Amino acid sequence: MKNLKLSIASVAIGMLALSGCGQGGTPDAPAEGGDSKAAPEYTVNDKADVSDSKTLKAAKDAGELTIGVKKDQPGLGNVKAGSDQPEGFDIEIAKMVAAQLGFKPDQIKYTETVSANREPFLQQGTVDMVVATYTINDERKKVVDFAGPYYVAGQDLLVAEDSDIAGPEDLKGKKVCSVDGSTPAQNIKEKYKDAELVTYDAYSKCVTDLQSGSVDAVTTDDAILRGYAKQYEGEFKVVGKPFTEEPYGVGLPKGDKAMRDAVNDALQEGMDDGDWKKAFEYTLGSTDGVDMPEIDRY
């Protein structure tokens, strides 16, 4: 009988995970975790001159800037159940950059991008820029341009509050969950062979398994894990020893140098005037021990 109840509960949890792992927040809940802090506002730079950039000029003429974001990463780019607006650090960065380029928040159109369609969307012009936990690397630079980085994430571990796992060295014989095909999953497979890798198609399923104790840890970039740790406060914690470096950049269409410079300037401006810090604290929590990255104008 107990088993039956458990299985019903598990199915219910599974359904929740399927529906995006929301907490059923009200449609216009202000922020992740429902705290009452007001969303940061960014000053729109009306005098921004973007006529040098083909992409930005077209967006300006159309009065709409299309930005590719993720919609399933709490804390970074996430759409909560019952809401239709994405929220998170990536979204704040997108708003901040857009404001510097002279776009008001209501002129931004968010399009969902997943890992497999970020490059094609930029190449085809479906989106004007991508702010979606997009790691800068040389292979990708062949087909798209990057501004930033605006944050250097690192692979970390999310474990239960009372877990004794203190770093990747402790993973021997443990079950570690990540998303199928992702870089963190490949890292575990190559560098930590003693750990048993479990992969699903979404982190929400990993978190379900971590709750039920079927896996011992969830691994991916620390920013994403921070989002989950905040969502499940008191239940999970982030180990806090990143063991890789993943510089997140703003993906831009290849060859639009004017746009890359403008976005780099906008990011620099945001870091200098404190908007970056506000955005971070609003979405991911305290900036203690978190450094603003150096922008790489390659």
Added chain:
Amino acid sequence: MDFLQLIEMFLSGIWGTVKLFLIALVGSLLLGTVLAGMRVSPTPVLRIAASTYINIVRNTPLTLVMFFCAFGLPFLDIRFGSTSSFNSFIYATIALTAYTACFVAETLKSGISTIPVGQAEAARAVGLTFGQTLGQVVLPQAFRTVIPPMGSVIIAMLKNTSIASAFNNRELISAMRNAIEVRGDLVIPLLFGTALAYLILALILGRVFAYLEKKLVILR
């Protein structure tokens, strides 16, 4: 990551797909035959049980069937091995088998309907039991009649294995995701490559069924 490594990745993905496919193929043919037998049995309980099962499982999306297997069975403490990858493999084959067996059973039942009732009556008249009638007289003919539609069911199952990648199985789709993650500059070619791999597998399967059809189908 160079071209050879990508090929290697895809080959191991193909092997994962083939493993899932072969086990689910054997399982679904067996379970499907049993279900078809139950559907035409003289015992009402068996008939009702089989048609209830078929109607429920056939009308549930495979993703959900797999969800129930991958997350429901562990909660019931049903496990098959010590490693989670082996468990997940078994859960995925159970889901594929349970789902595809419905289609196999229905296909087979349509084949059974083509066998004249007189044959079954004659078999009963010479003293064969129901099981013997089914196993010796009706099913061998039914199987040979339904080879072409059965081929479609089996090819659909081959492609359905792709859902298993979402539940801790390494197969072609996971190979594709891996490859896209490391080679963001090759997204479209990689998608085509994956489609090509499925195409090759399905074409081989199609050839096998064409051969079986030529050798075994009853011409009327």
